[in-house]
Amino acid sequence: MSFDSIRGQDRVKRILQNSLRTNSVSHAYIFSGPAGTGKRAMAMAFAQAIYCRVSPDDACGTCLDCRKVEHRNHPDIHYIGPDGASIKIDQIRELQKEFAYRASASGTKMYIIQDADKMTVQAANSLLKFLEEPASRVVAILLTENGHALLPTIQSRSQWIPFMPMSRREMTELLLSEGHPAPLVHCAVHLAAGPDAARELIQGNWFAEIRSLGVQLARESLTRLPAAMLLAQQKLGKSELADHLPVLLDLLILWLKDMVQLHLGNKRNLIYIDQVDWMTGQALSKELNHWVSGMDRALELQKRLRAHANPQLVMESMLLQLKGV
Secondary structure, X not given: OOHHHOOOOHHHHHHHHHHHHOOOOOOEEEEEOOOOOOHHHHHHHHHXXXXXXXXXXXXXXXXXXXXXXXXXXXXXXEEEXXXXXXXXXXXXXXXXXXXXXXXXXXXXXXXXXXOHHHEOHHHHHHHHHHHHOXXXXXXXXXXXXXXXXXXXXXXXXXXXXXXOOOOHHHHHHHHHHOOOOHHHHHHHOOOOXXXXXXXXXXXXXXXXXHHHHHHHHHHHHHHOHHHHHHHHHHHHOOOHHHHHHHHHHHHHHHHHHHHHHHHOXXXXXXOOHHHHHHHHHHHOOOOHHHHHHHHHHHHHHHHHHHOOOOHHXXXXXXXXXXXXX
């Protein structure tokens, strides 16, 4: 995987490739940014570039070392992730044992820690000592959505590499070029920070189903509230879709934003582009404040869900809000 194969994050690529060209690769990096922004893919591309025997600042993708990194069986790279809810001290101790042995011909050992902010305090302190006193030439990459959650001493001993969300326009163009359905793409890019996360949403069978359910509930709630209530009970009562109720509320917020735009006579940059015909008439059937209040209500209900409110009652409250009861 070459750096060029990763869409976006041009600043990150420049930093990493410049360190390769100038032989100034740091002993530790923190890749911090929202989920789906390509942190893991960039870590793998960087690892391939470090071990590649052909290119000085990128991965050729064909040499033996590049292939080993790609297949995650390179003897000098070790991967750590949460064991259950956290990364435990025994995992860091095991890593230290592995690194007590000399690296192979490359002379460099590397470890990549996924969700590094989930280290226990003991594990983080053990890692800190390892960062300060590596037994050999070591490169560490800590992947996290929140680098500020790491120990300040770990932060100060690592080079911070921020990953920024890709623009929605770029994500939309990329995902449409890959052949994904436009209605799903236009929703997913508003719920994800990068193409990886958006692609994962689109490829989940539940996402298309819950988007369709959201449209149906919104439409029914405006004209046939009892039918909408029954549908919500049937679809969300004991279904696996109930696990995705926060996403359903996110999708309803996007729908409400479209209703605001349609009420104002603006049909540009709409999200529910396949529903515009019926939405236009309904948008004008109520005051603008009705749609704005709906967004506020959805945000409030999301907070209640996080506080373990009853999902069925949450959805019923949302449908009543849409109806204006």
